[in-house]
Amino acid sequence: MPSPDPYIKPADTDTGVPAGRPELSLAPMQDVTDWAFWKLMSEYGGPDIYFTEYFRVTPTYRLSGEILKSIRENPTGRPAIAQVIGNDIPALVRTARELQKMDIVGVDLNLGCPAPVVYKKIAGGGLLLYPDKVRDILKALRDAIDIRFSVKTRIGFDSTSRYEDFLQIFAEAGIDCLTIHGRTVKEMYRSSVDYDRIRTAVQVMPCPVWANGNIYSAEKADRVYRHTGAAGLMIGRGAIRNPWIFDQIRDFYAGRTQFTPTGADVLNYIYRLCEAVTTPEAQPNRRVHHLKKYMNFIGLGIEPQEQFLHRIRRAENLNEFFAICREFMDHGRPMNLTPFAPESLSDSDVVAGCHL
Numbered sequence: 001m002p003s004p005d006p007y008i009k010p011a012d013t014d015t016g017v018p019a020g021r022p023e024l025s026l027a028p029m030q031d032v033t034d035w036a037f038w039k040l041m042s043e044y045g046g047p048d049i050y051f052t053e054y055f056r057v058t059p060t061y062r063l064s065g066e067i068l069k070s071i072r073e074n075p076t077g078r079p080a081i082a083q084v085i086g087n088d089i090p091a092l093v094r095t096a097r098e099l100q101k102m103d104i105v106g107v108d109l110n111l112g113c114p115a116p117v118v119y120k121k122i123a124g125g126g127l128l129l130y131p132d133k134v135r136d137i138l139k140a141l142r143d144a145i146d147i148r149f150s151v152k153t154r155i156g157f158d159s160t161s162r163y164e165d166f167l168q169i170f171a172e173a174g175i176d177c178l179t180i181h182g183r184t185v186k187e188m189y190r191s192s193v194d195y196d197r198i199r200t201a202v203q204v205m206p207c208p209v210w211a212n213g214n215i216y217s218a219e220k221a222d223r224v225y226r227h228t229g230a231a232g233l234m235i236g237r238g239a240i241r242n243p244w245i246f247d248q249i250r251d252f253y254a255g256r257t258q259f260t261p262t263g264a265d266v267l268n269y270i271y272r273l274c275e276a277v278t279t280p281e282a283q284p285n286r287r288v289h290h291l292k293k294y295m296n297f298i299g300l301g302i303e304p305q306e307q308f309l310h311r312i313r314r315a316e317n318l319n320e321f322f323a324i325c326r327e328f329m330d331h332g333r334p335m336n337l338t339p340f341a342p343e344s345l346s347d348s349d350v351v352a353g354c355h356l
Ligand SMILES: Cc1cc2nc3c(=O)[nH]c(=O)nc-3n(C[C@H](O)[C@H](O)[C@H](O)COP(=O)(O)O)c2cc1C
Pocket: 027, 028, 029, 030, 031, 032, 053, 054, 083, 110, 112, 113, 152, 181, 212, 213, 214, 215, 234, 235, 236, 237, 238
């Protein structure tokens, strides 16, 4: 592993990103980007800024639980933003006020979650059907939040017809940063990403805009950066698959040779992931089950015939699991971890669809 970039922190920004490259964040990913995963990412170089998984704010909600550990014991040495999701204004305001007393640089409102269990309750992406409600939530949160207040959203619910209206709502609310995942809520993770609409947001918004969706390599990051003009790039699944990605992007912009992992490096990453995110005390089959969640994303970069993914999903214990991993990765050849688009998977599969 190359040594991480020295972390430069000029006085005028939160994250200290040198000029000439986009700010880099690790996307919030429920049940993935927890304290242990943040720590592991930071050991591979990590992003400039981390987002927590979302705090699900309901009328009776009180801050508690594992997500707080990421803030209280932030293991990354870099700034964190707390993400909230919900639609109850007093509860959101109360939660945001409590959060901003903690060691975070910002509060982010989730307006994009596509899980039916969330959007049907008019939270996350479901709020994109209710512009007036969004306006009210943003106003109340803007009044309550003194630190950076950002929104993470998509380009619409089931169509993009109100996209510009929402940009205007965000602009009028005076948010400090907007992250756009260039798909509608209904497109989940399946369609190609609409970088043109992200560029439109960059052009019309008075605040920095971050681009999100299908960024899986330094070259792709640069294409998105140039095409959209975004101030920052947010990376989710690409970082699960390739934890070197943030340093590769830094190397790209610094004109340095990018580190390319070998099969053995990727294998080692999977061993470290297992150590980080599962506990030896857990039932062995539970450990494998838990690891498979990450392998769905990693598997797309291992080999394009889907054999690896197919077999790893059927592994029943850790021995079997790592025997399959060794078969595909115990070698010194470079692996660029570029994802392929799986053809045999049904539409409902978590990794079906367009990844490039
Ligand atoms: C497993 C998983 C969990 C996610 N959880 C969240 C979340 O809690 N909050 C959020 O705003 N987005 C969430 N997302 C969406 C990601 O932040 C990101 O917008 C999306 O994955 C597209 O970026 P990518 O192509 O770089 O992965 C999640 C995505 C995945 C795959």
